Amino acid sequence: MASGVGVNPECLSAFETLKLGKKLKFIVFTLNSDNTEIIVHKTSDSPDYDEFLAELPERECRWAVYDFEYEKGEGKRNKICFYSWSPDDAKVKQKMLLASSKDALRRSLVGIATEVQGTDFSEVAYESVLDKVSRR
Incomplete structure (x- = not known):
């Protein structure tokens, strides 16, 4: 279900900086006004x-x-994780926009290793994400 929402080019350049330059640790995206x-x-x-x-x-x-960093075996590993954060207390319209616009953003970000969906903080807790990334 596409919403017709576009992806600002700054989203892609920030992602490339995170992915290639390792200068950024995280990026948070939202919809414009x-x-x-x-x-x-x-x-x-x-x-x-x-x-x-x-x-x-x-x-x-x-x-x-x-850019999720964790210990495995002999050393540190990194996996780039994509988060869809849709808390239970968010407005229904916003949740629908998030869900319908996700693919436009997700498809433009090449190099994501793991997707994390969260409706409350327990689903995005470090241990929950660690369990998800270390299984792959």
Whole structure:
């Protein structure tokens, strides 16, 4: 179900910076004020996962990309994760827009290893995502 929402070019350039340059740790995306385009809401180079989670509002939908680092076997691994954040307390219209616009953003971000869908913070907790990325 396509919503006709476009993806701002800044979304792609921020993602390329995260993916290739390793200068960013996470990107949070949102819709612009008239719901016609997906835009970058925030970027950060902070490796603090709790700081990333603090950018996911309790009552608003967001998409995000996080460069997830974890220990496995002999060393550190990284997986780029795509998050669809649709909290239970968000407005129904916003949830529908998030769901229908997700594919436009997701298809434009080449190099995602894992997708994470969250409706509450337990689903995006570090341990939950670690379990998901380490299975692959």
